Amino acid sequence: MDDLWKWLGEQIDIILGVAGLATGFIFWWLSRRPKKFGWEVLNYTSIVSRVGKGLPLKVVYDGQDVRSPNLVMLRLGNAGKAELRAQDFDGPVRIEFKSGRLLAASVIDTSVPDISPEFDQNENSVSFTPSLLNAGEWISFQFVTDGPLETPRVHARVAGQTGQITDLVRERQKTWLPVVLTGLALFIVSPILGLTFEATKPLAPVALILGVCAFGLGLYGMDKRLAWARKPKAKKARRKR
DSSP states (O other), X not given: OHHHHHHHXXXXXXXXXXXXXXXXXXXXXXXXXXXXXXXXXXXXXXXXXXXXXXXXOOEEETXXXXXXXXXXXXXXXXXXSXXXXXXXXXXXXXXXOSSSEEEEEEEEEESSTTOOOOEEEOSSEEEEOOSEEOTTOEEEEEEEEESSOOOOEEEOOBTXXXXXXXXXXXXXXXXXXXXXXXXXXXXXXXXXXXXXXXXXXXXXXXXXXXXXXXXXXXXXXXXXXXXXXXXXXXXXOOOOO
């Protein structure tokens, strides 16, 4: 243990320099203002359970028998740091169910009271165009379907956003998990480099600092609560009345 503290004291200048570079990169990353429209499945479940399906039960909707009713709750919104206006969308946002029949759709919640989207519903999809979504604002839909339990597909094109519109929670986990694992590996390897191999001693503090920063940043990025938690520092755009 004494050797470890002695080694850390000898490498303090390198450690502080690498920490400064890492801190600068983190502040640059957090200061960006990308546009990002995304979605998250809040809940999806079969209304009639497997046990209930074996009983003499009958589900009827609008005068028609429903064999496999499902309830799906979906949140869509602005997970970026810049506001999204109606002109930023290349056509309406479309929520599609491939395997099941869409029976009913409704808006059950919004991040702020004055978001009131109008939507069109057909046999297997819902379409709507947001008028304005500031950073962190969202709309939650509830759907009742008949058929196999499935995650709906969301189709949208947003100006300034590259790539497909994806599930934000899964995307964050997929993106940041390699960062967490890399940081953990660097943190474990750094004392080995510093105490075992003479030629790699200068690299050890670099690996240590990068490992700690990567591990912490990765855990921060994987937090699903952050998908809708970002708020713009600038004054929010006003909605037209």
